[in-house]
Each structure stands twice: as C-alpha cells, then as structure tokens.
Amino acid sequence: MQFHPRRSALYMPGSNARALEKAKTLPADVLILDLEDSVAPGEKEAARRQLEAAVRNGGYGKREIVIRVNALSTPWGVADMKMAARSGADAVLLPKVETPADIAAARLILRAAGADNRLTLWAMMETPRAMLNVGQIAAARTGSPELQVFVLGTNDLTKETGATLTNGRMGMIAWLSTCVAAAKAHGLDVIDGVYNAIGDEAGLHAELEQGQALGMTGKTLIHPSQIASCNAVFTPPADEIEWAREVIAAFSLPENSGKGVLTIDGKMVERLHAEMASRTVAIAEAIAELEGPA
Helix, strand or coil, X not given: CCCCCCCEEEEEECCCHHHHHHHHHCCXXXXXXXXXXXXXXXXXXXXXXXXXXXXXXXXXXXXEEEXXXXXXXXXXXXXXXXXXXXXXXXXXXXXXXXCHHXXXXXXXXXXXXXXXXXCEXXXXXXXXXXXXXXXXXXXXXXXXXXXXXXEECHHHHHHHHCCCCCHHHHHHHHHHHHHHHHHHHCCCEEEECCCCCCCCHHHHHHHHHHHHHXXXXXXXXXXXXXXXXXXXXXXXXXXXXXXXXXXXXXXXXXXXXXXXXXXXXXXXXXXXXXXXHHHHHHHHHHHHHHHCCC
C-alpha cells in the first residue's frame, strides 16, 4: 500500500499570485489551491485562469497539489472542474458533498473533460446532511476518479448546526469520530478542519493532538506559521519508528511465522501490532521521501 504524507494541508487563495508563488517554498505536505471561499465572486474566472497557469508551470516539488473548486450548484463549479481535469493537479476537492450522487456527478464531469488517470477526488464534509450520509459517501470510493480523502469543514459545520469549536470541540466530536470510522472502513484518509486562531500555539497544539487521537491523517491550515507544529504532531516519533521496526523484524523470523503473540523486550505483542508497525514504518518512509531532495 502506498502512503501519501498528508500531515499539513495548507489553503492558498487562487486569486493571489504572490501566495501561489510563495507556496513553492513552504514545507506543507499538501497545498489546497482554493477557488471557493477565499475568492470573491467577481474574481472567480480570473483566479481560475491564474491557478491553472500556476499548476501547469509547476515548481511545487513533491507536494500534493489539490484544487478546491466551487460547488457544482454554483455558476463556476463545472468550469472549475473542467480546468482541474486538464491542469495536472493531483486531486480535486469538492465542497458541500452531501450524498454519493455528488461524487458521481463530479466523476462524470471529470471523465468527460479527459481527466488524467492519476487525478483523485477529495470531499469536503461540512454539512449536517454530510454527517448523516457519511457512510454512504465513503462507500462511493470505488470509481474513476477514485475518492481518497475526506476534508472536514468544521467552520461550516459550526455555521450550519450551531455547535461550537470551544471546549475541545465537544459539540462535534461525535461527527468527527463518525467521519473517521466511515473513512477508515473504506480506506480513505481524513484531514481535520482548520484552527482559526493564528498565533495561538497552545490552542493549535491541543487541537492537533486531539485530531491525531481521533485517527485523523493531518490537518488543514490557514497560515504558514501553523505548518511546523502540524508536521511535528503527525510525524511518528523516532522511538516509535524504532519499536515498529523491531516488531516487524521479530514477526518476520521463520520460527515466528505461525505465532499470533510474541514477547518482545518484555512486552506482549500481537500480530495485529505488527500490522500497525508496518503502517508506522510506511508513513515514516513516505515522509522521509517527501522531505528528501527534490
């Protein structure tokens, strides 16, 4: 299985040429080049042209390049999708996904526009209906382009439901956990919503650790100053990687091939821990590859 580091996913406005250029130097794993919330209605078409040129010109290294389009129900959505299909981006982030039919509609447009086979779909989960239908949406993974990632839109969930982001996001923990469970059941990654208080390092760190504890893959960000903390929290620690390699090596020994439980360094370790260890090592190696020479 191939792992893509998605610890930090930074939103960058497609209407801001300086931001698109600056993004080439930032250590985010994922760049979400935005045509939706950060772009005013009167700037949508110019931003689309500018963003397409930026992606085609490249220079973003090994980062995943994701284009967040406008919703298909808007006047700009279909044109955004057609541009994304030919741009060379890695993924399209579709906002306001509420049913499997939204995924199917996006696939039809991308296929008709001649999308590259490697282009994938990411879905914004940001409405009450999305929370109610999350299992069905996750089950729509199989198809072309393939659905790979849920991105949580916690600000929109706050607006739509009245639940707050205070007190450890207590009001929406159930929804976040349900999204993770549905995603993992179908092999999708989940990237957490943004933290709004730029400069509040303690608050950001607490929410990063909460997202990791819930099973998130990483977090969406609104400012470059948040990248370093995000990458640090979602990177497996060195001692955890070393232990994972030790577990894998122990279960790989011929005399242990049929055993379900081993004692390693005085600890009882089950074969399921070997599977978890393999994932840890794969993530660590993928991060090392991303952060290595271009």
